[in-house]
Amino acid sequence: MEERQLYEHSxxxxxxxxxxxxxxxxxxxxxxxxxxxxxxxAEVIRYIPRIARYxxxxxxxxxYYGFEWIxxxxxxxxxxxxxxxxxxxxxxxxxxxxxxAAAVFFLGFSYMFLLEQARxxxxxxxxxxxxxxxxxxxxxxxxxVDAWLRPRRRSETVPAWALxxxxxxxxxxxxxxxxAKINHDWLRGEPMxxxxxxxxxxxxxxxxxxxxxxxxxxxxxxxxxxxxxxxxMLWRRTRWGAFGxxxxxxxxxxxxxxxxxxxxxxxxxxxxxxPPDWPRRFRDFLGRLLGLQPEGPKPTAPxxxxxxxxxxxxxxxxxxxxxxxxxxxxxxxRHWLYPGxxxxxxxxxxxxxxxxxxxxxxxxxxxxxxxSTGETWKIALRGKVKxxxxxxxxxxxxxxxxxxxxxxxxxxxxxxxxxxxxxxxxVSLNGREPQFLIDPEVDLMKAERSLLPATxxxxxxxxxxxxxxxxxxx
Numbered sequence: 001m002e003e004r005q006l007y008e009h010s011x012x013x014x015x016x017x018x019x020x021x022x023x024x025x026x027x028x029x030x031x032x033x034x035x036x037x038x039x040x041x042a043e044v045i046r047y048i049p050r051i052a053r054y055x056x057x058x059x060x061x062x063x064y065y066g067f068e069w070i071x072x073x074x075x076x077x078x079x080x081x082x083x084x085x086x087x088x089x090x091x092x093x094x095x096x097x098x099x100x101a102a103a104v105f106f107l108g109f110s111y112m113f114l115l116e117q118a119r120x121x122x123x124x125x126x127x128x129x130x131x132x133x134x135x136x137x138x139x140x141x142x143x144x145v146d147a148w149l150r151p152r153r154r155s156e157t158v159p160a161w162a163l164x165x166x167x168x169x170x171x172x173x174x175x176x177x178x179x180a181k182i183n184h185d186w187l188r189g190e191p192m193x194x195x196x197x198x199x200x201x202x203x204x205x206x207x208x209x210x211x212x213x214x215x216x217x218x219x220x221x222x223x224x225x226x227x228x229x230x231x232x233m234l235w236r237r238t239r240w241g242a243f244g245x246x247x248x249x250x251x252x253x254x255x256x257x258x259x260x261x262x263x264x265x266x267x268x269x270x271x272x273x274x275p276p277d278w279p280r281r282f283r284d285f286l287g288r289l290l291g292l293q294p295e296g297p298k299p300t301a302p303x304x305x306x307x308x309x310x311x312x313x314x315x316x317x318x319x320x321x322x323x324x325x326x327x328x329x330x331x332x333x334r335h336w337l338y339p340g341x342x343x344x345x346x347x348x349x350x351x352x353x354x355x356x357x358x359x360x361x362x363x364x365x366x367x368x369x370x371x372s373t374g375e376t377w378k379i380a381l382r383g384k385v386k387x388x389x390x391x392x393x394x395x396x397x398x399x400x401x402x403x404x405x406x407x408x409x410x411x412x413x414x415x416x417x418x419x420x421x422x423x424x425x426x427v428s429l430n431g432r433e434p435q436f437l438i439d440p441e442v443d444l445m446k447a448e449r450s451l452l453p454a455t456x457x458x459x460x461x462x463x464x465x466x467x468x469x470x471x472x473x474x
Contacts, residue, residue: 015310017310017314017318018306019160019306020159020160020161020164020318020321021159021160021161021306021314022159022160022306023157023158023159023160024157024158024159024160024163024276025156025157025275025276025277025280026138026139026141026142026155026156026157026158026276027142027276027277027278027279027280028163028271028272028274028275028276028277028278028279029137029138029139029158029162029163029166029272029276030139030142030143030144030279031271031279032139032166032268032269032271032272033092033093033095033098033134033139033140033144034093034143035268036092036130036134036265036268037089037090037091037092037093037094038093039261039264039265039268040085040089040092040105040109040127040131041086041089041090041093042261043089043127043260043261044082044085044086044089045086046260046261047082047112048079048082051078051079051082052078053386053388054116054119055072055078055112055115055116056072056078057386058116058385058386058389059383059384059385060384060385060389060403060406061115061116062116062117062118062389062393062399062402062403063114063117063402064114064117065398065449065451067114070111070114070115071115072115081108081111081112082112084104084108085105085108085109085112088101088102088104088105088108089101089105092105092134094144094145095139095140095143095144095145095146095147096144096145096146097146098139098140098144098146099135099140102131102134102135103135105131105134106128106131106132106134106135109127109128109131110128110131110132113125113128116389117396117398117399118388118389118392118393118399119392120350121259121260121262122173122262122353122355123259123260123261123262123265125350125351126169126173126262126265127265129169129328130166130169130170130265130269133165133166133169133324136162136165136320137158137162137165137166138155138158138159138162139158139162141153141154141155141158142154142155142156161317161321163272163276165321165324166269166272167272167273168325168328169328170266170269170270170272171230172328172329172332172353173353173355174226174227174229174230175226175227175230176332176352176353176354177226177353177354177355178223178224178225178226178227178228179227180352180353180354180355180357181219181222181223181226181357182223183343183357185343185357185358185429185430186219186223186357187219187220189212189215189216189219190359190430190431191356191357191358191359191430191431192215192218192219192222192356193215193431194359194430194431195257195356195359196209196210196214196215196218196256197209197210199256222249222356225245225246225249228242229242229245229246229249229270230273232245233246233270233273234273239273239274243270243271243273243274246266246267246270247267250263250264250266250267251263257356331351331352332351332352332353333352334348334352335347335348335349335352335354336348338453339453339459340457340459340460341460342354343357343358343429343430344429344437344459344460345397345454345457346395346396346397346398347397347453347454347457358429358430359429359430359431360394360395360427360428360429361394361395361427361428362394362395362425362426362427362428362434362437363394363424363425363426364390364393364394364400364423364424364425365378365379365423365424365425366378366379366381366403366404366407366421366422366423367379367421367422367423367424368407368408368411368416368419368420368421369419369420369421369422369443370416370418370419371418371419371420372418379407379421384403384406384407384410385403394425394427395425395427395429395437397437397438397454397456397457398449398454400423400425400437400438400444401444401447401449401454401456402449404421404423404444404445404447405421405444405445407421408420408421408444408445419445420443420445421443421444421445422440422441422442422443422444423438423440423444424436424438424440425437425438429460435458435460435461436458436461437457437458438456438457438458439456439457439458442456444456
């Protein structure tokens with residue numbers, strides 16, 4: 001059914017909020033539900049061989065602020081957990097106990113995400129948010145087991161807000177990702193130049209990876225794509241061209257960079273910007289092409305009435321949509337509340353769609369001091385943290401602080417009650433000269449995790465030659 005033919009006569013008389021409740025075709029939302037469920041099944045299967053490495057073997061898990069209480073399940077609990085996630089994803093796909101399955105998947109997937117900060121990825125965070133909104137959108141009212149078992153709940157339409165909410169959630173990472181790329185490093189080709197150079201040994205395309213025009217094509221092309229894809233998909237005249245560009249963009253990303261299922265999730269989600277009845281149109285097109293469906297116009301239903309008075313249910317839903325939208329729009333901007341460059345300090349970096357913007361290389365060493373004797377020694381990290389965690393931790397001040405506290409507590413348990421822990425962390429940001437990220441004079445045992453600006457993070461300042469020479473000898 002054609003949305004314009006159904007509702008164009010009733011829209012001018014409707015209040016602004018009523019437009020969010022006008023019925024639109026459910027077909028595109030159903031397709032998104034199935035695609036999301038299938039991709040989540042694939043994601044769960046992809047994680048199964050890595051469960052022990054990421055969630056069972058590490059002696060320490062880097063937590064998120066406020067979620068320190070989250071711990072892995074004991075024994076084989078993590079394997080059971082991922083089994084439940086796979087079952088929930090399957091139920092989302094076929095629409096069986098849909099809302100319960102969506103809630104279970106959201107809670108279980110978010111739990112997995114919050115277990116280990118060293119595994120932070122923007123696309124995993126996005127999947128958590130999509131899983132959350134899937135709890136509320138009625139994507140199970142057609143082409144689902146629930147609709148088959150409960151015919152009274154079956155419907156060919158859904159309120160427009162369900163589609164708008166999915167479009168909003170998909171559009172925000174694009175737009176904010178593009179805005180974040182408007183910075184000095186990105187516009188001069190870093191860190192894209194470094195990443196492409198690491199792939200110079202690829203067959204066929206390898207020699208291109210070191211060409212300057214390729215570096216700037218990826219840098220500026222990525223910036224323009226992120227900024228323009230949403231408005232281009234919203235405008236009917238540019239929609240097909242924009243969709244083709246989106247498919248090409250995500251295909252290239254998926255083949256050059258290791259970013260899991262993210263390109264395929266975004267490619268499927270971009271279809272939500274087409275008219276909500278596009279799956280029916282595509283089905284009819286195939287039917288005519290194969291000669292299985294007669295030509296000719298189809299009858300259209302009369303315009304459906306829109307609400308003219310907001311009920312309590314309408315007000316509750318509008319409040320939820322308003323609060324959620326405000327949070328999604330404002331929370332990624334919190335890095336402006338902190339001093340310094342967010343790419344350096346990392347304060348406000350996560351959950352802000354600042355994707356692929358910085359590359360940090362360096363080293364970290366922790367030094368303990370017993371104030372009663374004045375003795376200072378370097379702490380060996382072998383066996384205390386995994387190599388992949390250590391690699392991610394370098395350049396992340398909050399994670400460095402967590403490990404410092406962990407090491408200090410271990411030494412206190414060994415009989416050094418007032419031990420002091422300091423860190424030497426020379427770091428290079430996007431290929432620049434190394435600088436100290438953490439103030440080496442600060443006792444990190446006295447520094448607490450906080451949402452306030454951290455005074456123990458040093459501003460960017462090049463190291464003196466004598467200090468660089470001493471560090472190279474360590």
